[in-house]
Amino acid sequence: MSRKGFDLFDLIKKVLFTDFVKGLTVTLGYNISKSITMRYPDEEKWIPYRRFRGLHTLNRDENGRELCVACELCSKACPTGCITVIPEENDSGRGIADRVAKVWTVNLVRCLFCGYCEDACPTRALRLGREYELACADYSCTLMSRDQLLVPQPVPESIPGGYVVKSKLERTPQGIKVTVDLSKFKKRSI
């Protein structure tokens, strides 16, 4: 129940700039606290946790045989229909079975990184990796094919992720590239 008219308490607050000081402590507090701005990509880069859903990877078993048996379940499970698999027979030991993918492409422009495909994969050939630098200035990066996805991603499975590592931005005639040094990392809370 507020009384109309004079309020002594309010007056004191105004004279002493209480609210102003309160606001200022937040600002000044951040001024002297550790910065959370990441100097990405020139100096630092965030390595996501393993559960992160980034660019698809196709994996091999310990003998280097492709795990993908071109069963097309990923493409069937995909809600956007962005994976195309065309199987073929190959007995040469390229894959774990005599059925391998002749074509395996994912259309990253359509992908919503839902991870259904990796859930569907019966051989764990397909995982969504931790690569997230997917932009490009032309269409070259929109379709990723088997050959590209079979190349191991820079962040290996053994690294748990969830921290920042040292990185460097390189400009090459082919475009820009971020290289990381996984041995130097700092924990960061986010």
Added chain:
Amino acid sequence: MVTVKINGKEITVEDNTLILDAARDAGYEIPTFCYQADLMGIGSCRMCLVEIEGQKKLQPSCVTPVLHGMSINTDSGTVQTARAGVLEFLLANHAMDCPVCDKGGECELQDMVHKHGPHKGRHAEPKFKFHDKDYVLSPVIIKNSNRCVQCMKCVRVCREVVGQNVLGALGRGDHQEPTSFFRAFMNCEMDGNCIEVCPVGCFMRLPYRYKSRPWDLKSSDTICPYCATGCRMVIEERAGTLMRAKAQLGVGLNSETLCARGRFGQDFVNNPERINQPLVRRYGKLEPVTWEEAISHIKENLTALDGDKIGGIASPRLTNEELYLFQKLMREVLGSPNIDSSSRFSPDAVEGFVAATGMGEGGVSVYDCMEADTVLIIGTHLSDENPVIDYIVRRISASRRMNVIIASPRAMKLDSSANIVLRHNVASENAVLTSLVIGLNEGKLADTLKGMHEAQLDANLKASGVSADLISTVVNRLAASSSIAIIAGTDFLRYPEGISGLGLLKDLLKSRGKKVTVMPVLDRANQRGAWEMGVHPGFGPGYSETRKGLGTEGMLDAAMKGELEALYVVGSDVASMYPGDDFARTALSKVGFLIVQDMFMTETARQAHVVLPGAAHAEKDGTYTNQEGRAQVIKKLLTAPGRAKQDINIIRAIGESFDRSFGPKHFALVLDEIRKEVPSYADVSLSFNNKRNTDNKLDNRGALVKAAAAPAVKVKSFNPASVETSGARFILTTGNHLFHSGRSSMKSETLLGLLKGAVVEISEEDAASLGLKSGEKVRVKGANFEAQMTLLTKKGTKSGVAFIAENFDDAPVNRYFRRGGGIPRVDIIKTI
């Protein structure tokens, strides 16, 4: 009739109905693996167990007939547990390699486990494996026995339906493996019916191996474009490539069966050699042009020509609508009566055959024929030419008491189902039929006539080479039957003398008060449709009266004399099918203006002035009329390659260039016009054949065409076929091979994989006496041609008969024939 209770619902069914069928009638689904309506019940899989009140054990419903008062439970807790148990055992040793298996996505085991199965297995033991790698059983079949559920459908279909008996079970119990004899490479019919019936991925098609998943495929329900059996099939494509053709259980007259051509021969559509742009000859060379240029070029060259000097030949593989428009273009726009649909048979023979087989009296279903007491099969090598009719005859004749009589010079697989086999001389159908007629008349004849008839009979027996005993057995069977079906094949068209005998026998049997059905068997998908659409020089649509014109032979004669100014050939390779060495080629080169519309650069197309790229069956909509007179719908699945067009559109474009109103403009409207113009087609509907029969009553009699109003066809008498008098040992006959028919099968990669080079078939005895063995290379030497080919021997073929199929490029059999000459004789010499 008995009354039973199924899940509390009371229903009345025929005696001896299986519980399974009764339950399905009542609307309850019972899962099955080994049950298939057309096959012998073996009750091996135990998926169909049901509970019968008062019986302790569950009973397999697929082999247990209903008894009056039975109370059956198809879905009780016990039944469900039993089903799950059966599936758990099936999975105990199952490979579970669904991701690799080609059946994945359309596998009955997957579906069943998903629906009824235990979703957890308790078997931890290592699985038993038959083998590690899939093994190839034939150029079209690959096998993985680790996935087998031991339903024995493959073995049964091969034995009971195909009659080939090459599959059997090795081993016992869960180590039982249905396969070929000790897994050897098979030399069989290659029809893939074992693949079709296998509920899991044991039998797989090699050409489709690891190409796709069922959910990638777009399909269309259509009709086989090879022989005139008119098998219903589903063709499927992925990304514009035709992937496979399959049959559907309980759909079409063929149900789950197809032959090698039908199942594996559809890939000619994908052939990269297809013509994909219109070509016009300029300065001696065929050069690509636009459609407008091509059509206007045609118009320029056809305008002001006398109709009588134009000819048209259309392939019996076009649709009814295309054929109808074709004859309309020829007759009404170009004013030409010279129309034919075949380069092999003479128009007179066709007319006689149409009359003798009563095609004008409406359609005759093969199932009606198989209800007769006696079936006489004559003038056809049914097992090779119309394999699915062979299956139907085998299956039905095994399941009921009936006589099957086969008359043919060559041995065939169906002989084993026949009660009597008449091995007659080549081209002596007439003598066989006349002997039968005389024999049937015997009792009625006064003694005075007897001597004369005996003389006639002797002459005919001698001509046919059949013994009097056999003839009299057949006569007795015919006399004792109240209904008789005659299945008459294309040999009557090759050797038309038999047509009069056929007409005579039919009339005689009818006059004796017997029910006679005659079914023609033909070798081109829409041959009957072509005739019924009036693509014939002697009659118009619906066998109506029309101005008579020239047939193929007459046109080529006219061309030879330089009297044929223009010829429009659609889909027919006259140059390589017409008998005689170079006659057709020379005649065609003298035609003033030759238009060829085809899918491939044929011998004929190479000589053309204008080449128009047409479409395959998979690329068009329309109807085909099969040999029975069943009008069935074909459906478009793919788009013709490049700038190729549907033939109906090309024919219409040519018509429109003369007369803007030429049409109708759409295939369905053309069919409407056909319904009006051809009374027998009044009831043909586009929705006919798209029904599925749940009760496996395959016959859709509704699709049979009705009788024509007043067919203007007559049985004529023909001169006996003469045989060349050279001293050579073998008489040469021709027809279709099991793996090949017509020109398009030579463009199918898979069929070429089954058989590429020409083969000549003779009897085992002849081969033995010549010191030759099956598989050897021989030279076949005729009076005017000789070629090298592989020898095949067949047990039971008439001695002195050699057979070469009509479509091999490396041994064009037409070159052995001489135009106007008799049936050629050849010698077979071993090549050294």
